[in-house]
Amino acid sequence: MSAAAAAAAYFSHPNIFPPATGSTGGIRTLVYLKPYTSQRKPFQVVCCSSSRPQYIPNHIPNPNYVRIFDTTLRDGEQSPGATMTTKEKLDIARKLAQLGVDIIEAGFPASSDADLEAVKLIAIEIGNPNVNNKQEEGGGHVPVICGLARCNKNDIDKAWEAVKHAKYPRIHTFIATSEIHLVYKLKMTKQQVVEKASSMVAYARSLGCNDVEFSPEDAGRSEREFLYEILGEVIKAGATTLNIPDTVGYNWPREFGQLIADIKANTPGIENVIISTHCQNDLGLSTANTLEVVMALKCKGELLGGLYSGINTRHIVMTSKMVEEYSGLLVQPHKAIVGANAFAHESGIHQDGMLKNRSTYEIMSPEDIGLFRSNESGLTLGKLSGRHALKSKLFELGYDIDGRELNDLFWRFKSVAEMKKVITDDDLVALVSDEVFQPQVVWKFGDVQVTCGTLGLSTATVKLIDVDGKEHIACSTGAGPVDAAYKAVDLIVKVPVKLLEYSMSAVTAGIDAIASTRVVIDSENNHTSTHYTGEKISRTYSGTGASMDIVISSVRAYVGALNKMLGLRKQSTNGSA
Numbered sequence: 001m002s003a004a005a006a007a008a009a010y011f012s013h014p015n016i017f018p019p020a021t022g023s024t025g026g027i028r029t030l031v032y033l034k035p036y037t038s039q040r041k042p043f044q045v046v047c048c049s050s051s052r053p054q055y056i057p058n059h060i061p062n063p064n065y066v067r068i069f070d071t072t073l074r075d076g077e078q079s080p081g082a083t084m085t086t087k088e089k090l091d092i093a094r095k096l097a098q099l100g101v102d103i104i105e106a107g108f109p110a111s112s113d114a115d116l117e118a119v120k121l122i123a124i125e126i127g128n129p130n131v132n133n134k135q136e137e138g139g140g141h142v143p144v145i146c147g148l149a150r151c152n153k154n155d156i157d158k159a160w161e162a163v164k165h166a167k168y169p170r171i172h173t174f175i176a177t178s179e180i181h182l183v184y185k186l187k188m189t190k191q192q193v194v195e196k197a198s199s200m201v202a203y204a205r206s207l208g209c210n211d212v213e214f215s216p217e218d219a220g221r222s223e224r225e226f227l228y229e230i231l232g233e234v235i236k237a238g239a240t241t242l243n244i245p246d247t248v249g250y251n252w253p254r255e256f257g258q259l260i261a262d263i264k265a266n267t268p269g270i271e272n273v274i275i276s277t278h279c280q281n282d283l284g285l286s287t288a289n290t291l292e293v294v295m296a297l298k299c300k301g302e303l304l305g306g307l308y309s310g311i312n313t314r315h316i317v318m319t320s321k322m323v324e325e326y327s328g329l330l331v332q333p334h335k336a337i338v339g340a341n342a343f344a345h346e347s348g349i350h351q352d353g354m355l356k357n358r359s360t361y362e363i364m365s366p367e368d369i370g371l372f373r374s375n376e377s378g379l380t381l382g383k384l385s386g387r388h389a390l391k392s393k394l395f396e397l398g399y400d401i402d403g404r405e406l407n408d409l410f411w412r413f414k415s416v417a418e419m420k421k422v423i424t425d426d427d428l429v430a431l432v433s434d435e436v437f438q439p440q441v442v443w444k445f446g447d448v449q450v451t452c453g454t455l456g457l458s459t460a461t462v463k464l465i466d467v468d469g470k471e472h473i474a475c476s477t478g479a480g481p482v483d484a485a486y487k488a489v490d491l492i493v494k495v496p497v498k499l500l501e502y503s504m505s506a507v508t509a510g511i512d513a514i515a516s517t518r519v520v521i522d523s524e525n526n527h528t529s530t531h532y533t534g535e536k537i538s539r540t541y542s543g544t545g546a547s548m549d550i551v552i553s554s555v556r557a558y559v560g561a562l563n564k565m566l567g568l569r570k571q572s573t574n575g576s577a
Contacts, residue, residue, distance in 0.1 A: 052310035055144065055168060057211035058240035058273050064306045066297060069276065070096050071105040072323055074148055082327040083539045085439050085567050086118040093126045095322055099315040103144040105172060109162040110155040114568060119147050119162035127166025144211065146170035151200040160207045171204045174215035177222040177230060194230045198237040205238035213241040220246035228266045235269035242275050246289060249282025256289040295337055295364060317370040317398035325437030328518060328542025337369060370398050383417035397425055399432055409435045419548060420512050430507045430514045434546035434556060439564040442467060443493060448555050450481040460484035462555065464492050482554045489555065493562055496524035500540060504550060515550045517557040519543050523565055541565040
């Protein structure tokens, strides 16, 4: 998985397995993790979308098949600074469909009108076969489109309004079941919670939705007998999937395995539904608690009884990079599978083994997740390189870019190549981030000129271009060149914002390195949405920029964040996507 650190994907599976305690009950579950997680036997693809069984809401025809449910666009998007535009959400949903995800939790429609419209668009565009022929790469796979809803009619109505346009719509409703939540948050008795849960599941089914998922929030800290009771009642009411969340990341693997085994053994009607899990990472145990992730299935599926998923792992890297760029949440270099160091070998012993046989130190090949080894093609890019060489190199890095995006990126590449003798892989990744993964333009960066030093105030002149092509120029002073430039941008845009985070890093070593800047801003006229907890949250917006000039890089990042904020505000005002 990658950038959307708060995102999660889950797997579902009906098979029995011996839990960690050594008792005989248990179930192979649907796991909530990240959207880009996959592993397999060394250098051998063992699963593909063609073996995906027919989708039946409460049953998996092939007992070895594991469903993957991705919640990047719901859980992940609610991380601070990870706010995404409708276009970005649609792009990610399309990529998740190509990746082969079974169920996409596209959002929380009741949180805002903009979120409802975004989920609706995803249901129409991604949740139907061959819309605009954009799912050909996914082998015709049509994912289930799911909307989250609290256990109340308003939330469920809005979720159904959004997802009903999909071929396979799902409503995912939830209510807390732990004692601490009942007493301090819900202020309800256990019986009231059971009645609310079962009546709302029945209500969702009455709307025409034949695929309803129910989650007992904070199940990891809930009293067992109460869990069995409420789960049995929602099964009677028509739930097709039961998601068991360790909401606060409280459980250890043995505890969580036993919880699932106990639910399997003691819940009436459990044989008629799918059991899924959603584990959080508060104690760093989400992966350990879920036991299986996609690449682990590919590496050790036979040891797990032949389990497999329908994920096309060659889309993992690009999906990860897209989520990273759109969310603004960076993948740490040591992240498994998709981190920059995942396939790096510095030790002499490792390097010697790799030269002799790659499987000596790699349990999977980078090509299997869509990553081609640096310089395997022998391409070294410079100012004389053409579009074809650039496209080939980008593909080697995991980016399949063509058309207008490739053209725009090519001219950015040429401008940098005029100043650098050799363009490194990291330089290209920074340029892709700055050119391709940017929000829709409200204001386009034009020029910036600064004067700074010890002899006077820093002064900046900035030119921005609006959507009609009109140029706007402003000048300001500041405590430094970036401060002055940002104040000049503010004079043009005339929208009050607060700069919450500013960071810059050199992409490569050397004095000619490209600088990469990330900013997070917050509107002073707070744009809020409703969190699934019911709390009103203020949205924040991230932006990235890259340039060999640190001021230009900084302004590009700031304008990118402003574009994301203004685009979402416009969408909310219009009430449509």
